[in-house]
Amino acid sequence: MIKGSGEGKSTAPTTYFGNRVVKEAEKMSLVRGVFDSVADKYDLMNDVMSLGVHRLWKKAMVDLINPRPDMILADVGGGTGDIAFRFIKGGGGAVVVVDVNSDMLSRGRDRAVDMGIREGVTWLNGDAELLPLEDMSVDVFAISFCIRNVTHIDRVLAEAKRILKPGGRFICLEFSKVSEPLLSKVYDKYSFVVLPLLGEVIAGDRASYQYLAESIRKFPGPVQFASRIERAGFSRVKVRELSAGIAALHSAWRI
Numbered sequence: 001m002i003k004g005s006g007e008g009k010s011t012a013p014t015t016y017f018g019n020r021v022v023k024e025a026e027k028m029s030l031v032r033g034v035f036d037s038v039a040d041k042y043d044l045m046n047d048v049m050s051l052g053v054h055r056l057w058k059k060a061m062v063d064l065i066n067p068r069p070d071m072i073l074a075d076v077g078g079g080t081g082d083i084a085f086r087f088i089k090g091g092g093g094a095v096v097v098v099d100v101n102s103d104m105l106s107r108g109r110d111r112a113v114d115m116g117i118r119e120g121v122t123w124l125n126g127d128a129e130l131l132p133l134e135d136m137s138v139d140v141f142a143i144s145f146c147i148r149n150v151t152h153i154d155r156v157l158a159e160a161k162r163i164l165k166p167g168g169r170f171i172c173l174e175f176s177k178v179s180e181p182l183l184s185k186v187y188d189k190y191s192f193v194v195l196p197l198l199g200e201v202i203a204g205d206r207a208s209y210q211y212l213a214e215s216i217r218k219f220p221g222p223v224q225f226a227s228r229i230e231r232a233g234f235s236r237v238k239v240r241e242l243s244a245g246i247a248a249l250h251s252a253w254r255i
Contacts (some may be wrong), residue, residue, distance in 0.1 A: 015151055018214030027151045028127070032101055034208045035079070039103035041203040043080055049198055049209075057247050058082055058144065060240075061173045064251060065140055067092030074138040074163060076128050076156075077146025079104030081111050084121055096133065098126045129155040133163045144173040148219040157232035164254040170234055174225075175216040176241065176248035183244050191216065222248045
């Protein structure tokens, strides 16, 4: 959080929306606007901008979850259902998908119908910082490419601990910090030049994908994020780099 400062200036707490400094109270509506704008093209853009590699990352996430029929999954920020559908197809039990964006949830429901998935998924419009779920009600808390968009990361981590059963697992898939210097330079060029252009051409929205690139750079590195997970009260925190650190899997246990 960034504190307002200076005589005559607002003292309302502020945060980052990409590279912009905004009031904390405004960020959720700005993020909602981004994803409402790109909902129809969201899945296509994921394939295009990652050359399909996001599918491998999500497979790695669900493999780490290791779905079982008796397992209840909370897929937070799960909008269009990628993780939920993979979990069910992998033999998992019930899934609750929670997302603040109603358009993303609508897209997810439509995809479920198209895939013939009519049972086992509950779709809830809700905030990751104040989840509409009972204490100790799920076995796995999964959050994929969402947590960097929230206003207060630590509140999301606290909610994860609250809704997980003792012995439950926290798993987060998120963009991270590229560890190879040469690749990092190429990735920066791609992120800030090619990605917004793809957003403009395919999704008709350059600004949202400019925000995407900026939000990735503002997110804590893997070591810093792991420390925050530990401070939230989780144990056995582990980090796995994916694609030289373009993304990372963080996992931990609720004791």
